[in-house]
Amino acid sequence: MKYSPEDYAKAFSEIIAATADAKKEDMFKRFIAVIQKNGDGMRLKKILQVVRAVLVRQQGGRVVKLETARPMAEKALAELREKFTAKDYVEAVENSLLIAGVRVTVNGEEELDNTLSRKLKRLFK
């Protein structure tokens, strides 16, 4: 492994900022090709996650992960999305281990855990 996902993200974010809008898609394709050429295709998902986080943060936004035990209703999801700004990237993920409730993680560093699994865990600690 020559480059870390953070290295890729930093390089891509700098180059994309200096690229004209029309050429951005082409630049992204080149970026993917470079990752494949460097033998880092297996880590593509992780690299893209970091790239997304860097780009979102550069624009003053936050990466928000909403975890629920069951698929969230469209209306509820829309309501939750409204709580955040347009610059924030909000993704909804299913996690059956949570049993019920919702867990919100911001930038992978802070969380608001209002799930039943956490409550049960605290109760029996």
Add this chain to the structure above:
Amino acid sequence: MYDIVEKLKKEIEGFKDEPGFEKVGVVTEAGDGIAKISGLRQALSQELLTIETEKGDVSALAFNLEENSVGVVILGDTQIVKVGDRVRQTGKVLSLKAGEEMIGRVVDPLGQPIDDKGVIFENPKDGKDYLLERNAPGVLDRESVKQPLHTGIKAIDAMIPIGRGQRELIIGDRQTGKTAIALDVILNQKLDAAAAGKPPVICIYVAIGQKNSKIAAMTEILRANDALKYTIVVSAPASAPAPLQYLAPFAGAAIGEYFMDQGKDALVIYDDLSKHADAYRQISLLLRRPPGREAYPGDIFYLHSRLLERAAKMSKEKGGGSLTALPVIETKLNDVSAYVPTNVISITDGQIYLESGLFYKGIRPAINVGLSVSRVGSAAQTKAMKKVAGRLRLELAQFRELQAFVQFASDLDENTRQKIKRGELLTEVLKQTDQSPASFDQQVLALYAALNGYMDDVPLPKVKTWEIEFLSYLGKLHSKDVVEPIQKTGVLDEKTETSLKGAIEEFKRVIQLKAKS
């Protein structure tokens, strides 16, 4: 059953949970006993973290604080930690509970019992939390080393004396008797305490990377010799993960510090720091710290210096306790110039160097008295021993120089022959078998007889028998005028010396008569 349900109902009713934003980290890599965590930017170095796995919480120690991640060593079951597990800070640094209750127990480096004798502290309030990583006592809190710590090994007590609070390295190749010396030192504390009428020095034996069978055998020897009553075994065997092997000596030091802070004398044996360095190297390489000489990380010196600096003799104002450290280092092919041995030699206050050549010649303990030194122990040597053994090192040094000529003995002048003979006799007197430490007064008496020419006419194969009979004779017939004054005062004054001379001559006459009849 009814009570339990009611209690649970009350607990559920009274349960308050007000969720708020919390700092959290996520495991991004896991394996080989280490993990990488994203997030937790506020984590402290050496902070205890909790990894929330599907099968329960696992503790981890923050080791590498990097720009985008935290490198941790996992202290529990490494197999259940997986990528995506959440990690939380505890705000605590690693500590263990130390107390009198630990005496006689075998514990792991986190202070948990592993000897099937149940919990150590029945009451959760018992014991005191001691940090595994603690700063060594400062200069003003210390006192110079001046009180002896008798090892029961004649060669050491006579020529390489160890004082309470000293750090004396035991170094040598594999199978040269390093652990045997450590064991004898522990066993001798009982003899020494009985003679002085004081409680024995609390011993902590830290086994790092040793075979489980060896640790079990060692514990059994301690138990059989009644030495487990004042000993604690900290076990991090070869099967334990590297992080636990890395923590073991720090746990031993923390337990020792507890007793030192109580004003007691403690002795901690790190067996051995070579394996400790290897465990640290493993962790460091896995955490991708830059390798240095012999692939050890750059702070390997600091690792051992901060550990051994914790040995100290405290001042009276600080309770007057002491912590003596006997680190063990295993060399490869007698190479003391390797990285870790030279480091530890320079940190400690002296070394006991064991040589495989001497061991196979039958000289046991196989101590090379030429290369062994004690830099601070002479101030702590008992006066009687100092008076008797002052000439011992010189006579043995002269013998070593002339040793090459032993086979031409008949062609040598009388003076040289005499020196060789005396050297051979002293070498024989200094031989000791395993698990037979000699009390301090016995050592003084035997060495007095040997160094003052009273044993010159004893054939070498009969030296041991002569010594045993001589000590038994003095014990039975000259206890009051010779043995007890030395035991009680630690001094060989003129009056006692005159009595001793008379007693030796008397003993020699008795054995001559016995031989004739």
